[in-house]
Amino acid sequence: MSDAVTDAVTDAHRREWARVLAATVRVTRDLDLAEECVQEAYAQALRTWPADGVPARPGAWLTTVARNRALDALRRESALRRALPLLVPVPEAGEPAPDGRLELIFTCCHPALSREAQVALTLRLVCGLTTAEVARAFLVPEATMAARVTRAKRKISAARIPFRVPSPDELPVRVGAVLEVVHLVFTTGHTAPVGEQLVRQDLVDAAIGLARVLRLLVPGDASVAALLALMLLIDARRATRDAGGRLLLLSEQDRTRWDARQIREGTDLLTFALRRSPPTRYAVEAAIAAVHAEAPSWEATDWQEIVALYDVLLRLWPSPVVALNRAVAVGLRDGPAAGLSALAPLLDSPSLSTYAYLSAARADFLRRLGRLPEAAEAYAEALALTGNDVERAFLAARLASLTP
Amino acid sequence: MAKYLILIYGDEQRWDAETPQELRAKDEGHRAFAATGGARVLAGHELESSSTATTLRGNDGEGLLTTDGPFLEAKEALGGFYVIEAADLDAAISLAALLPELASGHGGVEIRPIVDHG
Numbered sequence: 403m404s405d406a407v408t409d410a411v412t413d414a415h416r417r418e419w420a421r422v423l424a425a426t427v428r429v430t431r432d433l434d435l436a437e438e439c440v441q442e443a444y445a446q447a448l449r450t451w452p453a454d455g456v457p458a459r460p461g462a463w464l465t466t467v468a469r470n471r472a473l474d475a476l477r478r479e480s481a482l483r484r485a486l487p488l489l490v491p492v493p494e495a496g497e498p499a500p501d502g503r504l505e506l507i508f509t510c511c512h513p514a515l516s517r518e519a520q521v522a523l524t525l526r527l528v529c530g531l532t533t534a535e536v537a538r539a540f541l542v543p544e545a546t547m548a549a550r551v552t553r554a555k556r557k558i559s560a561a562r563i564p565f566r567v568p569s570p571d572e573l574p575v576r577v578g579a580v581l582e583v584v585h586l587v588f589t590t591g592h593t594a595p596v597g598e599q600l601v602r603q604d605l606v607d608a609a610i611g612l613a614r615v616l617r618l619l620v621p622g623d624a625s626v627a628a629l630l631a632l633m634l635l636i637d638a639r640r641a642t643r644d645a646g647g648r649l650l651l652l653s654e655q656d657r658t659r660w661d662a663r664q665i666r667e668g669t670d671l672l673t674f675a676l677r678r679s680p681p682t683r684y685a686v687e688a689a690i691a692a693v694h695a696e697a698p699s700w701e702a703t704d705w706q707e708i709v710a711l712y713d714v715l716l717r718l719w720p721s722p723v724v725a726l727n728r729a730v731a732v733g734l735r736d737g738p739a740a741g742l743s744a745l746a747p748l749l750d751s752p753s754l755s756t757y758a759y760l761s762a763a764r765a766d767f768l769r770r771l772g773r774l775p776e777a778a779e780a781y782a783e784a785l786a787l788t789g790n791d792v793e794r795a796f797l798a799a800r801l802a803s804l805t806p
Numbered sequence: 807m808a809k810y811l812i813l814i815y816g817d818e819q820r821w822d823a824e825t826p827q828e829l830r831a832k833d834e835g836h837r838a839f840a841a842t843g844g845a846r847v848l849a850g851h852e853l854e855s856s857s858t859a860t861t862l863r864g865n866d867g868e869g870l871l872t873t874d875g876p877f878l879e880a881k882e883a884l885g886g887f888y889v890i891e892a893a894d895l896d897a898a899i900s901l902a903a904l905l906p907e908l909a910s911g912h913g914g915v916e917i918r919p920i921v922d923h924g
Contacts, residue, residue: 512895514895514899560919561917561919562808562919563894563896564894564895564896566894566896568896
C-alpha cells in the first residue's frame with residue numbers, strides 16, 4: 403500500500419475520529435455499536451482508498467460508511483434493540499445538525515463518572531486511542547482499563563447520562579470538568595510518572611488536540627483559551643528537554659530551538675483569555691510559561707515577575723505544589739539561602755512528604771550553598787521518590803557530582 | 807422517562823439535635839422539593855432512626871439470622887428516600903439538588919437508577 407494512503411488514513415484518524423463517532427452515535431444511540439461501525443469504516447478506507455484514491459472529504463466519506471454500517475446493523479438487530487438506548491435528543495426541525503463532538507466530550511466528562519473513567523472514555527471515544535494505548539499511558543493492565551471503560555459505558559446507559567451540551571447555566575462548571583481531564587492528560591504526557599521516556603508525546607498531542615476542538619466549539623470561553631495557551635507554551639520546549647535520555651533543565655535548554663510559532667500562538671491565546679475575563683488558574687500558569695518563553699536566557703528571566711505570578715496563582719489555587727514552585731522562584735530571585743528558608747514551611751506538609759520535587763529543590767539550594775552532605779542526603783531522598791528513568795538519571799548524576 | 811431512587815443520608819446525631827427552627831426550615835425545603843417535582847415525585851418517606859432497624863440475613867440454609875440494627879453500620883445513616891421520574895440523569899440531579907439536607911453541612915444524597923423491566 404502506498405505511504406500516501408496510509409498517511410491519509412492516519413491523518414483522518416487523528417482529525418476526524420471524534421466527529422465520525424459522534425455522527426454515528428446519533429444513528430446507533432449506543433456507544434459500543436457506534437465504535438464498532440467507525441472502526442470498520444477506517445478498515446474499509448485502508449482497503450479501498452489505495453484503488454479508488456483518497457476521497458476529497460475523508461471525514462464525510464468515513465461518516466457515510468460508518469452510518470450505513472450502523473443502519474444495516476440496526477435493521478439486522480431491530481428485534482434485539484437494547485433495553486437502554488443512549489439518550490440522544492432529536493434536533494428541532496430547522497436547527498442545524500450539531501457537530502456532535504461537543505456532546506461526546508461532555509458525555510465522557512460527565513461529573514457522575516469517576517475522574518479515571520472520564521479520562522479513559524475521553525481518550526478512547528474522543529481521541530480514538532485503543533484500550534491498550536490508554537492502559538499503557540496510565541500504567542494499568544489492559545484488562546483493568548477494558549473493565550473500567552465497560553463499567554463507565556454501562557453507567558452512561560443505565561443512569562441515562564444524556565448525550566447533550568449542558569444548558570448555559572451549567573456550562574462553565576461542565577467546561578471546567580472537561581478542562582481538568584484535558585490538563586490531566588497533558589501533565590501525564592509531559593512528564594510520564596514512570597517509565598523510560600520523559601515525555602509521552604502522544605498524550606501531549608491528544609490533550610492539545612482536545613483543547614483545539616473545544617476552542618473551536620466554545621470560542622468565547624477564556625478558560626479554554628488559557629489552558630490551550632499553557633499547553634502550547636510548555637510544549638514549545640519539547641525538542642530541548644531531553645538530550646539522549648538526559649534531562650535538561652530550563653536553565654540548560656537551547657532556547658533558539660524552542661518552537662517560536664507555538665509560543666506566538668500561546669501568547670496570543672493568553673492575551674485573548676486575559677482580555678476576556680479575570681485570570682483563571684490556567685491563565686496564570688500560562689503567564690508564567692510565557693515569561694520563561696520570552697526570556698532570552700535563564701539568567702535574564704524576570705524572577706520578580708515570576709514570583710508575583712506565583713503569588714496570584716497561590717490565591718486562586720492554594721496548593722502545596724504551587725507553594726513549592728513559588729519558593730523555588732524566590733530562591734532564584736534572592737539566592738539559595740532565601741530559597742531554602744522559603745521551602746522550610748513546606749517540609750511539614752503531608753501532601754508533599756513523598757513529592758520528589760521538594761527534595762530535589764532543597765538539594766539544589768543546599769548544593770549551591772556548599773552544604774554538600776545535606777545536599778547529598780536530599781538528592782538521595784529525591785531519587786528514592788522518583789519513578790521516571792530520565793529524571794532518575796539526572797538526580798543520580800547530580801548526587802555523583804557532589805562526591806569528589 | 808426513567809425512574810430514580812433518591813436516598814438521603816446524614817449524621818443521625820446531628821439530625822436528633824436539630825432545633826425546632828431547623829426542623830421547620832427542613833420541612834419547608836421538602837415541601838419546596840415536592841412542589842417543584844410535582845407529579846414527577848412518585849413516592850417519598852422519612853425513616854425512623856437506624857437504631858429501630860432490623861436486619862435479616864440468610865444463614866446458610868439454617869433459617870434466618872435476625873439482628874438489631876441496619877445492614878451496614880456507618881457514621882452516616884439512611885434517613886429517608888424519594889422515588890422520582892426524570893428524563894435523564896441531569897434532570898434527576900437538578901431536582902435532587904433542591905433537597906434541604908444538602909444545605910445541612912453533613913451527609914448527602916445518592917441517586918440510583920431503577921431498573922425498567924417494562
